[in-house]
Amino acid sequence: MYAYLKLVSWLYTQTTLTSLHIASSSFKNTSPEMFWSFVFHFSFLSLFNNSIGSLPRLTSNVVIFDINGNNMSGSLSHLLCHNMIEKSNLKYFVVYENHLSG
Structure with a gap:
C-alpha cells in the first residue's frame, strides 16, 4: 500500500520554474486547481506513474x-480542444495507461 505524498508547500512559491518532473512518487494531487x-x-511537464486525478x-x-x-x-477534448490565442508548441504528448476518451 502506498502512502500518498503531498507536494511540499515551498514548490508553490517558486516563480521561475518552467519544468517539472515527478515520477513514481505516489504524488497525489490534493488540490487540483492550485x-x-x-x-x-x-x-x-512530466508526471508519470503518480495519482494526479484531474x-x-x-x-x-x-x-x-x-x-x-x-x-x-x-x-482528451477538454485537455486539447479549447481556444488558444497562440499556436500550440506541443511536440511530445504521452497519456497511455490512463482511462481517457475523446
Whole structure:
C-alpha cells in the first residue's frame, strides 16, 4: 500500500520554474486547481506513474506533456480542444495507461 505524498508547500512559491518532473512518487494531487494553476505556464511537464486525478487545460507554451500511468479518466477534448490565442508548441504528448476518451 502506498502512502500518498503531498507536494511540499515551498514548490508553490517558486516563480521561475518552467519544468517539472515527478515520477513514481505516489504524488497525489490534493488540490487540483492550485496545482494546475501553478504549472499552467510550464513548457515541460512530466508526471508519470503518480495519482494526479484531474486533467488540466494545456497552454500554447507546453512542449512536453507526459502523464502516463496515472489512471486518469475523462475526455482528451477538454485537455486539447479549447481556444488558444497562440499556436500550440506541443511536440511530445504521452497519456497511455490512463482511462481517457475523446
